[in-house]
Amino acid sequence: MAGFRTHITVSGACGIAYGGFAVQPLGFNTEAGLLAAGVTAVGGMLPDLDSDSGIPVRELFGLAAAVIPLMLVRRLMHAGVSPEGILATLLFAYVFIRYFVSNLFKQLSVHRGMYHSIPAMLVAGLCVYLAYHSPDRTIRMMLACGVMLGFLSHLILDEVYSVDWRGVKPKLKASAGSAVKFGSSSLPATATCYLILGGLLYLAYLDLKKSGTDLGF
Ligand SMILES: [Zn+2]
Known part of the structure; x- marks a missing residue:
């Protein structure tokens, strides 16, 4: 299994490439390109939010607790929430994600379970797409693709690391096939993952229908 540093190095490199690609030739502005690089x-x-412990996971939850509420700011402004209301939401969301959600994650997740899967990757992409409010749908799609690209790089890397390259003939380790997958051996986990995916797809569909009439604003 690839370590945290390997993952962040590879997804960081993917991010730089993808951010550059977003600016040229896709024509997004530099700030959007930087954001895309970060998201990637x-x-x-x-995917390693499921690993049992350690600084990376704590670090990630700290980051998620700060970034996810920030991504909602435009949405809250659009909904007419007052500045005080927005600040209060940010604070509560931070505490909620940092302590409550991260604990829930610890209880529910199995390492290399459904967090390491293609449907989970789609869930991550849809979350970004739905959370980020912008009149320009292409930027939301571009960011969603970025997070999925980073996610996929992780899954592929985990698979690459499950091949034992020592010896004359490469052998597969027991962890092979446990990252790039569509379902796990746990039916409840697989079902939950697809239920979430279905729900998010439905929300994206509603969003698409709505923005078809008022251009997303
Ligand atoms: Zn992993």
């Missing part, structure tokens, strides 16, 4: 790099850390 973070995407590469997400």
Whole structure:
């Protein structure tokens, strides 16, 4: 299994490439390109939110607790929430994610369970797409693709590391096939993952229908 540093190095490199690609030739502005690079790099850390302990996971939850509420700011402003209301939401969301959600994660997750899977990657992409409010749908899609790219780099890397290259013939380790997958051996975990995916797809569909009429604003 690839370590945290390997993952962040690879997804960081993917992020730089992807951010550059977003600016030229896709034509997004530099700030959007930088954001895309960051989102891609973070995407590469997400699957290991399921690993039991350690600084990376705590670090990630600290980051998620700060960034996820910030991504909601535009949405809250759009909904007419007062500045005080927005600040209060940010604070509560921080505490909620940092302590409550991270504990829940610890209880529920199995390492190399459904967090390491293709549907989980789609869930991450849809979350970014839905959370980020912008009149320009292409930037939301671009960011969603970024987080999925980072996520995928993680899954592929974990698979690459499950091949034992020592010896004449490469052998597969027991962990092979446990990262790039569509379902795990746990039916409840697999079902939950697909339920979340279905729910998010439905929300994205509603969002698409709505923004078809008022251009997303
Ligand atoms: Zn992993």
